[in-house]
Structures are given as structure tokens and as C-alpha cells.
Amino acid sequence: MPVPVTTKDVARKAGVSQATVSRVLNNHHYVNEETRQKVLKAIKELGYQPNIIARSMALQKTHALGLMVSDLTNPFYSELAKSIINRAKELGYNVIIYNTDTEDVQATYLDFLQQRRVDGIIFTSVELKDSKVEKLVKAGFPCVFCNRRLKLKTSSFICSDNKKGAKIAVKHLINLGHKHIGYISGPNNYSTALERLEGYIETVREHGLHVDNQLIKQGYFNNDYAYSATRELISIPNPPTAIFVSNDLMALAAMEAVLDAGLRVPEDIALVGYDDIKISGHKLIQLTTVAQHMETMGRLAVDELVQMLSRDGGRQKPVHKFLEPELIIRETCGYRLAKK
Amino acid sequence: MPVPVTTKDVARKAGVSQATVSRVLNNHHYVNEETRQKVLKAIKELGYQPNIIARSMALQKTHALGLMVSDLTNPFYSELAKSIINRAKELGYNVIIYNTDTEDVQATYLDFLQQRRVDGIIFTSVELKDSKVEKLVKAGFPCVFCNRRLKLKTSSFICSDNKKGAKIAVKHLINLGHKHIGYISGPNNYSTALERLEGYIETVREHGLHVDNQLIKQGYFNNDYAYSATRELISIPNPPTAIFVSNDLMALAAMEAVLDAGLRVPEDIALVGYDDIKISGHKLIQLTTVAQHMETMGRLAVDELVQMLSRDGGRQKPVHKFLEPELIIRETCGYRLAKK
């Protein structure tokens, strides 16, 4: 390992005090130009690199953000994470990433995080109620919720307008003539699931259709559940002719379930997803879906968090942003059929 | 923000010195059981959480690993990253993730990293030659290369046996009767591209076939390139009947190119990918591919890096691991046809 060069070494070499070196590094005023040059020269010659940890210690900030992701291999989350990482870098922050497949993992991570390893946290997959996380927010620890939000009103979040997203999706199906529309999603303790369900129900009602509980499947946010729920839906006595699935990955699984049952998409069962992950646009998939703007969502979340950090102490009122969803019409709803 | 509780506070409450609190926290021997209990009680009552930054400062280790990823939205990398993050957590390490779409970004990150923000780095997408990275390795900074490796022999890496992977893929195509096989990949300054090319060429030769440079396309590791290269390949005078594409994402793009040209997969053009990302197994895709074991690769990389950290000072000889690739036969090579 290279011997680390410290400000002290630089100071000795430049013939000044260590404090002066620090002043040069931090662009303090009141540093003589000549002195500054001497110091810069010494820094260069010694290849000095500041020790971030020591700086963090002195400043009481880490310049690192925590990022909680429930499943990084879901393209929705990896796109979101990428956006967050890139924006954080632009603003001079590092991102420590936590994969929280299970809830207890998130809990242990939270303990970690209170050890002042990060200045703030972005949650991408929080439950509506989570006492540990709520405690964190109430204690004033800077948190921003992205994609999924906490019920707690005092918390800031950047989410898709899920209700609206669901509405435009379901409305599209109804306009195509579907009267019997299934809904597959995760549990209602997630804002995404709850709000999309509300949008689904509201739209069905608005069009004078009956809300049939048999058509509503709320289990888990994973492919296996989507697959089995689809199989169940298509085998009930009066099966749906279309299914709105709460995310693209699950919609892909639903698609397999339909095909495995010997039915066709969209002729027998139409499908709409949510997210618009890249693969949904593939020529062989062509999934109709509600697009989310992961890039924007991630960027805004970082911006908001960094803002919170800079106005430390003076707590502002929380920010609540709902991004506009957009229906992407492809072929799994019978677009081609409708065109004909 | 909650007022942070320090060891000093705990010490005062427990009526002992700060040093003793530290001893209790670190399970030092020579601490009276009664004292230990007093301290533990105070810790609990005050809700003390150690300050990781201060600890890092004292110990001169951050307990954080850097992870360089070229494109987190490529499922191959997100699966790899997930594995790395999870394994690191198991071993008590945090992961700071760096997205390096462009090379200059990686360079600026490297400067960051020398600021002792992390104890070591895992590179997943290094070039064979990269003077900045080589300098880091030569300076003794703990680095492990995962997936792609450096040419530098003194560096440790965990990679797929890319040559072998290419060989089994191409052999499979040849066994199916293909005599004219295209190859699409990224530039040869990446070990993955180079080794797979070697495997391709060697296998073609071994089977007495002619290596036709017209069939070899080496441009960039991205979808646009894969698409256009495919279009080019299928429009040359004597076009290939099969194409080996260097990764699944690119193979998916190649598939679109074939279909857009009005040809069929696999009847007109057979395709093999590399990686076996999840979507490749989807019912509508069914891409034949060479599987990599991202989970294992990531885990081993972390294990190796953490080992390097523990045996600090005493530099061991570098570890070179080639993981066994595995051919996953699906339908894009005419498996169904072959079966008939």
C-alpha cells in the first residue's frame, strides 16, 4: 500500500502550517497567492489526496447517500438506481446501496445507517406503514421516498401518479371493449398497489361496470405470484378478457401463464403492465404499459434529498410530487386488432 | 436531528471512562463483568449507536467496498451487483456503487477512491489495459476484477471461462449443421470480447471451417451496434446462417434486426447469446445462450477482496479463477427443428 500523504506532509514540504494547507484545499479567502501556489505545488509533487473519512469526521457529514432497493435485478429498480447514482455523483455524493429483498434486512440496514454512515436515505420500496422508518423520519433524519411512499404526511416523496396511471390503463382497456378486466398486484400495504387498485376500481365504476372481487388478485410483487394468479383468473367460470398487471415484470409472467394455458395474447386475454421497462418494447414482447419516468424520478429524489441536507436545521414542509404517467400502446391489448 | 450519543455520554452515565466503554464495545478481555453490565445498560438506555466514521478514522479502514459497474441497467450487471452487495453485507461491508457509462467517469471515480473512502474495489468492466487502474494495482491498492480482467498478471480476477463458453456455443451451432457463423461483439480491448473471439476462431478452425473476416463484427457493447451489425451481416452476399452474439442484450437486438429484415429465427438465422439473463428464458424469447453464474462470480469476488484486506501487508500471489460456462439450449438455434 502506498504511504498515505497527509496535509501535514504537504505543510512541511511547502513550509507552511497544516492549517494553511487546509485553507488552500477549501478555497478559503485570506490566503496569499504566493503561499497558495507553494502549497499547490507541494500537493502536486506529493500526489496528495484528501482523506475523505477524516474530512467527514471534521465536518460531521459523510457526503454519502443511502439507497434502499428491494430488488436490483428488477429493471425498473436498476434504471431508477442508475439515475440516482448518476445524479448523486453530479452533486458530489457517493451512494451506498442496500438490497433489501426481505424486510428484516431493511431493519438491520437501518441500524447500520443510524451510525451516521450516510447523510440521508432514499427509499424506493417502503411500505405505507413501517414503524422503524417512521421513527427515522420523525427523528429528523433526512429521508426521501421514491416510487413508493410512506403514509406519514410529514415525509417527502417523489412518486408516479399511480392512481392516474391505473386509470388511463383501465380506461384504454374499456375503450377497446373489455368489460371484464382482471387486476393483479402486490399487497395493499404498498402505496403503488393501493393507489393503482383505487384507480382500477374508480375507472371500472365510472364506466358503469361492476367491480368483481373475483377479478382482483393481490398477493405479492413477484413473478411466481403473477403467474399463478393469472392461471387462476383465466380458469374461473366467467374469466376476464383483459388483465391489468401492476408491473411489467409481472405482466411478462402473466403473459407466459396465458400462453401456457393455450390462450393467445391479446386475442383471448389482453394485458397491460406498468413501468415500461426496456424489454417491454422488444419486438417479440410489445407489451402495452404505463410508462414511469425512472430517470426523472431518481433525479428529483436526489435533488430533494440534497436540498434537505443543505437546509439542515430549518426543516421545510415536506415535498410531495406525483409524476405524470403515460400510456404506451403496443400490441398486448389488441392495438393491431383495433386498428384493423 | 437526534442529538448523537457518543461513548463519552455512555461513559458518564455508567460512571466509567470512555476507554472502558470502548473496551466493552470491542469485547476486550480484562473488563470486569460488573463494569461491562453497567456499560451495556447505559448503552441501551441512551440508545447509543457507534459512529462508523469515527471508527473508520481510528482503525484506518472504512469497511466499505467500491463497486465499478459499466451499466447497471444491463441485467447481467444488476444480477452481478446484487450478488456482490449481498455478500458484502454478510461479511460486514457496505458497497459504494459507481456507474461508469463512460471511461472518463471511471477515471474521476478512481481519484475519489484514492481518498480512502473504500478499503478495496471490485471492477466489473475494466479494459485489458488501463494505466490508471494498473497504477492502482501496482501501488498495492486492493482490487479484484470480476467478469472482465486486466492484462496485468499480478492482479486477481474471477471471470467466466469465456474462451470455453464461446467454444461450446459455436460447437453447438456447427453440430446443428451451420457452416457459416457470424460473430458480433465489442472491441478487443475487453477480455470478454477477446477471449470469446479466440474461442470462436479456434472452434471454427477445429472443425475444418474457414474463418471469414467478413463474418466477424467487433464494434461496441451496445444494442444499437448489435442491431446494425446484424443488419449488415445478413445482407452480405453469402450471409451467415447463424450468429454468435457476445451478450444476451445484444442478442435480443440482433433478433429484432433479423425479424425487421423479414427473416425468421431460427429458420433463417440461428442465434446464440452469452450471459443467460433472466429474460432470455421467457416463453416469447427462448434465447439459446451461454450461462454465466453471476451469483457465484459476485460472491467469489467479494470473498477474494475481503481476504486481501485481512491479509494486509503480506501480499499473496494473485488469484485467477475461471468459472465454468454452461450452454443453455433453447429455441433460437433451431432446437425445436433439431428435435423434429
Next chain:
DNA sequence: ACATTTTATGAAAGCGTATTCAGATATTCA
């Protein structure tokens, strides 16, 4: 020309922890 302000710099303190050093008490051994 003297008081005041501005500019410039070093010494020292502080961030929160781990650890060394030294001393005190208790225990063991001959």
C-alpha cells in the same frame, strides 16, 4: 501619524473512536 480595518498565518481545539501507557488492585507462586 494614529486608529481602524483588512489580510494572512500558525497554534490549538475538536470531531468520536481505539489503543497505548501507566498505575492500581487482586491473585498466584515460591
Next chain:
DNA sequence: TGAATATCTGAATACGCTTTCATAAAATGT
């Protein structure tokens, strides 16, 4: 019983940086 050893704990120091405090020199104002 005295010496050697083991057990326990507090004071002090170090980690590398930022920043306050103090002080000195230079510039400015009247």
C-alpha cells in the same frame, strides 16, 4: 510474606481534517 503475575481501569494520544482563536503585518481612513 514478599515478589511476581494477572486483572482491571483511567488518562492521554492518535487518526487527518476543519475551524476558531490569537496575533501579526499590511492596507486604509481621517
